[in-house]
Amino acid sequence: MRKNWIGIPALMILLLLPALSVARGDDEILTPVAEEQLAEPDPGLDVSGTVTVQDKDNDAGDLLLVSFELPADTEGIFAYNVYRRVAGEEGEGSWNLVEIIPADGLSEFIDGYDPEYPIASGVLYEYRIASATVDGEEFFGPECEAGVVSKGEIYHTGKTKIFIASILFIGLIFYYFGKAQKGIEMYMRPIAGIEAIDEAIGRATEMGKPVLYVPGISSIADVATIASLTILGRVAKKIALYQTPLIVPNRDPIVFTVAEEVVKQAYLEAGRPDAYDPDSVFFVTTSQFAYVAAVNGIMMREKPATNFYLGMFYAESLLLAETGSLSGAIQIAGTDAVTQLPFFITTCDYTLIGEELYAASAYLGREPKQIGALKGQDACKAIIMTFITVALIFGVIDVVANTHILDWFRDLVTSPIVD
């Protein structure tokens, strides 16, 4: 090994010798190199032609559609470097490299996605394209003024179907919402996991042990987290009435703030603000597995009689639920994370699957507004089922009668939905 290390400097000295000769002006070495350069001068690369710029539809005035004529001879071109500057600016330093397009036949792109070089609405730009070699050498095409400026649109025409579906679904929810407020009785089928919540809190009270409530590890922007915090309010109210200790560890600082408010409010509504313990809701850390380590430690030290895992969970779901199972607690979980539900199902006593989590707060609160919203959601599901059934029938007709009704129906319902 040591011999190799000695060999490397020796090799470097050998390689440096010709260079030293060149530096000394040794003609014997310089001459053939100079002749070779003269014999084969660098031919350069062909450059792209005119650049055409169009304003992109359905944007906020921050995107331009840029296309350019590809060079006639693309040999040796590795990529096209697209430069942009504000029209009227001078000097080489005013150009910004906004896009590198691999030389595979593509000659257009949407400019404005790079947050470093945003497109300003109403500003006129100039473009130039450079044909670049694999070594990064550039050969510039003509400078072209954009001709158009970017303008924003108020309405995104590609999202009409989303708009219609949203109006329909919101309308249905408000319709049933109104019906429920008028006092019309609405049926809700029993869900075992939700009915077990009272039983689980009662068990903790009887055993004189705390209830652990994990509101997931996602942010407040997640629907599952919001559903979980609503359920936390109901659970905390019952806990306040029973005077059972509550532990709510949080991973997200904003969720922690909201959870604290929710629990405080629940104790107030239960008429026991004095029983509220400010240390019962606390922030742990934002790190996923550090949070898991902390909650697992709490489970094994405090030995809660009941564990709730309601909200959005990721890879930590099994670690939490398995430890809870070892500690001997009754466990109720609920999430809409499809990949984590199997772990909860195998390790928890009750699991709220997907939408059952959203429905739980309506079940626990029995408020007309929430029951109405639940009924509205059912109506939305009925519409989706109707569309799928009609598509199924049209699919059968297509097979039997060799028609194309399904394509027409599919386009009618879902297209165009533009990103």
Add this chain to the structure above:
Amino acid sequence: MYETIGIWVGAIFTLAIYSFLYKENSIYRLAEHLVVGISAGYGMAITYQITIKPRLVDPLLSGDHWILLIPGILGLLYITRFIPRISWMSRYPIGFYMGTAMGVGFPLTMKARVLRQLEGAMVPLYQSGMAWYEVTGNVVMILGTLAALIYFFFSKPHKGLFFGTGSKIGIWVIMVGFGATFGFTVMGRISLLIGRIQYLLGDWLHVIE
């Protein structure tokens, strides 16, 4: 030298966390508190470096982006939680954040979780050149989707041919799906365990190459 120290620290804390498999103990507790404390402090520094400094402090100091004062002040309102008399002000940024998140998220959810899924469920049962298993797959997918949707009906009792049988098939379809997901995820977890064992036996003890 630093690399060797890093490997030893990593290995010792890996074993400290694994000691939880035996029972909750003081070594585990030490590792737990260290990882929680370090991650919380590190998270704060990272948030400042990648969010607050480049997106708020630097643009404000450059003097061009005074509009950023609005989110900056909204963010500062969180700190009012430490002053009980005006702690109610912290509800404004929370309300703003929740409202914005729901407003932005609603059309995205409608597109990705409703219309795109609906489009995916409206497939032709048979097309020329399609193999028998593809046709069977399409039929199972469409009927399975319908049955799973029936299971999630809350305002109807799960009785009778449509709702009773439909929801039973639905829960079977859901459970079969979960079984496949379970197996797939467990494979990923096993590879994580293998990675950790390789670290202990290879990088640390040099027992394996």
